[in-house]
Amino acid sequence: MSELMNEIEGIYAVWLREAKIYVREKERLISSVISPLLWIFAFGAGVGSTVNVIDGYSYQVFIYPGIAVMAVLFTSLFYGIYIIWDRKLDFLKEVLVAPVSRASVFAGKMLGGATDAMVQVIFLLIIGLFINVPLTPLVVIKAFLMLLLISIAMVSIGLVIGANLNSPEGFSLVINFVMWPMFFFSGALFPVGNLPSWLERATYVNPLTYGVDALRGIILGINHFPVYYDAAIMLLFALLAMAAGVLSFRRM
Amino acid sequence: MVIKTEGLTKKYGKITAVEGLNLEVEEGEIFGLLGPNGAGKTTLISMLCTILKPTSGRAWVNGFDVLKESGKVRKSIGIVFQAPSVDDLLTGRENLAMHNLLFGVPRGIRKQRIDEVLSIVNLEKRADDLVNTYSGGMRRRLELARGIMHHPKILFLDEPTLGLDPQTREHIWAYISDLAEKECMTVMLTTHYMEEAEQLCDRVAIIDYGKIVALDSPQTLKNKIAGDVVKIKQKVRDVETIKKLEYVKNVQEKDGLLYISIKNASKHLQDLLVHTGPIDFVEVRSGTLNDVFLYYTGREIRESEGEGGFWERVMKR
Ligand SMILES: Nc1ncnc2c1ncn2[C@@H]1O[C@H](COP(=O)(O)OP(=O)(O)OP(=O)(O)O)[C@@H](O)[C@H]1O
């Protein structure tokens, strides 16, 4: 019992540190607000003026779920780079030598990253209200949970990469090869149904496709697969990513 | 035996940082590791506190195998790393609070412990400032406070007082001795400061190129090798005559100077100077661990510096 309490306090300690630093590093907070704004207004409005209305929604509203997923994807994956800095500057040694399991250290970091991403999600949901995205309270809750699940999966992937690399430059390189294909082949910017068939197949092996599909289903009622099916696949993917994360932290 | 190693070895590619080390440290002992830069002190401590895997050999800390029971080892120890590891963007107090949570200090005594260690290192006034506003020495003090806060059974200190002013250093020595005695805590520390080793340590291991070259109490080591040291510069070099004198224990030559260890300078100096012939320079002092080190390794420990990285690493994220 006290063992369990120790682990929980360990998770809390690691998370609390991440949360405090997130709030104190103003650049991190500011970029969380600015970047989704840019995407929705610059991209959504710009490209949207050349694209027809899709399924009865303006392009800006149509890509809103995709932008939300993208914001979570970027923030979450890039969070893994902090673990490299922590290691470089030895902040992590104190945690690694503490009598808490590596699974707990991972959980604390993972929740820290998810917290960053979810603060951004809150801003996004508020923006959504102003651009006529049909958000009811129930939709907001469902969307929030779905994005949390996506964030947990992606933070875990970022941490796996961060834990296995030693340089921030290496991290940026690897993350670009993970992030952009995942984003482009997820249907975030266009409906999957309209794609050539080889591309369509590429989207089906991409876990993020199911995240985007679920969110579009939840918010706009446009989905390719049943939402529970999307959510189940995302959950499975998140579990695998977390397991890989714990293993990577054990080897660190 | 609180710490025990058997043939403990760590290799980094071609470099052997620690080589077949056999060591036993008793409970309640303050044990010093003395050696020049790159001797393998940090590597040894890192293996003992489970953050580095040995290439071969075994080690037990508090009776637990560092490889197979690393969790239990980590529950028994506290460590102050050579390189700073306090969190810049947290306040001093927040750093300590985080440590309390991570090391399972009972809830009821957390606040009291924080106040206690803050007062020992004299940081009460700055406790609520962010660490990135601290001076290098203040950070070091915070790390020390953190390392001792959970009253570990075994405390590892890697150059604990590097960069501290003399007053704080003595303060900390006193506290460590006191804690070791009261809580029967075992301390293993590395240092470049001879006085630190002499004042604080029950036993000292002199380590060079990953191997122990001498191990005993500072007093015994000094008596065996050093006694008093006469440093002279002869006009005509003649080491052999001096070596033959019965009260001379050891003669080392370095940079054209002779370091002559003799049993009792006040008794034998006059006679010694008769045998040395004309000289350009003479200096007499009582022997130190540095002379012991010189004897075993042919080099001096650079007293004033540690790993160059310390100050460079004190930087902002
Ligand atoms: N990560 C590493 N990779 C390669 N070599 C290393 C690594 N860490 C240490 N070494 C080498 O191992 C040897 C011992 O280093 P260590 O840090 O243990 O010395 P030390 O006795 O603590 O020295 P100092 O007094 O400077 O702190 C050195 O030759 C060093 O170059």
Ligand SMILES: [Mg+2]
């Ligand atoms: Mg060292």
